[in-house]
Amino acid sequence: MKKHKHFHFSTGVIAYPLFFVLFIWVIFWAEVRFGFRLSKYGIYPQSLKGLRGVLFSPFIHGSIKHLAHNSVPLLVLSTALFYFYRSIAWKVLGYGILVSGFLTWCIGRPSYHIGASGLIYVLVSFIFFKGVFAKHYRLIALSLLVVFLYGSMIWYTMPIEKGISWEGHLSGLITGLLFAFIFKKSIAKPKKYVWEQPDYNEDDDPFLKHFDENGNFIEHIEPEVEEEQESIIISYSYKEQKNEEN
Structure with missing residues (x-):
């Protein structure tokens, strides 16, 4: 809307x-x-x-x-x-x-x-x-x-x-x-939050992934995020090392 x-x-x-x-x-x-x-x-x-x-x-x-x-x-x-x-x-x-x-x-x-x-x-x-x-x-x-x-x-x-x-x-x-x-249809409507949408899936909500099933905040970073960060660092270091050898 x-x-x-x-x-x-x-x-x-x-x-x-x-x-x-x-x-x-x-x-x-x-x-x-x-x-x-x-x-x-x-x-x-x-x-x-x-x-x-x-x-x-x-x-x-x-x-x-x-x-x-x-x-x-x-x-x-x-x-x-x-x-x-x-x-x-x-x-x-x-x-x-x-x-x-x-x-x-x-x-x-x-x-x-x-x-x-x-x-x-x-x-x-x-x-x-x-x-x-x-x-x-x-x-x-x-x-x-x-x-x-x-x-x-x-x-x-x-x-x-x-x-x-x-x-x-x-x-x-x-x-x-x-x-x-x-004027039955001429009314303003409030913005719907994401969880009010008909196609909302709680399992796919990136915000809820930071909390466990008891509602406690998860402080550590997801493993897949660490691997992604590590791969980026390694790739950059390898490229940098190759340039130094040349």
């Missing part, structure tokens, strides 16, 4: 999520600084004009508390996305915004739906289900970590608190699950 398909860290893993979150903060700063009212660019369900919110709503927040609550999970989850699923990270983010936003537009109440929480639910759902479907220990561990950190978010996919877009959360959850099926 090609190197880029394995898990490995690069500057983009943290840089892209960080710039993404900072961009949202810059938009909020500009809104406060210049007195813009961007809430009207959010998703307004069943309204043609409200469709523009499908694209803009993740970048609009109602308060600094709202933005702060979304920033940390967005940064953490998007970083995990770029590390473990680098080849499809931008697809998950881009299509996640569009699909979850459109679903919110379809099922939402007649009100403006804003904030990046819908995208956060896309990432939580995708990372969790993708790890389960992949049956890979690292990805399963990541899924369990996501459940531990953000498992309680499942309650907010139901109308339990006024003023929260549970429709956006539910849409994100459904979208993430859908993406876990669609």
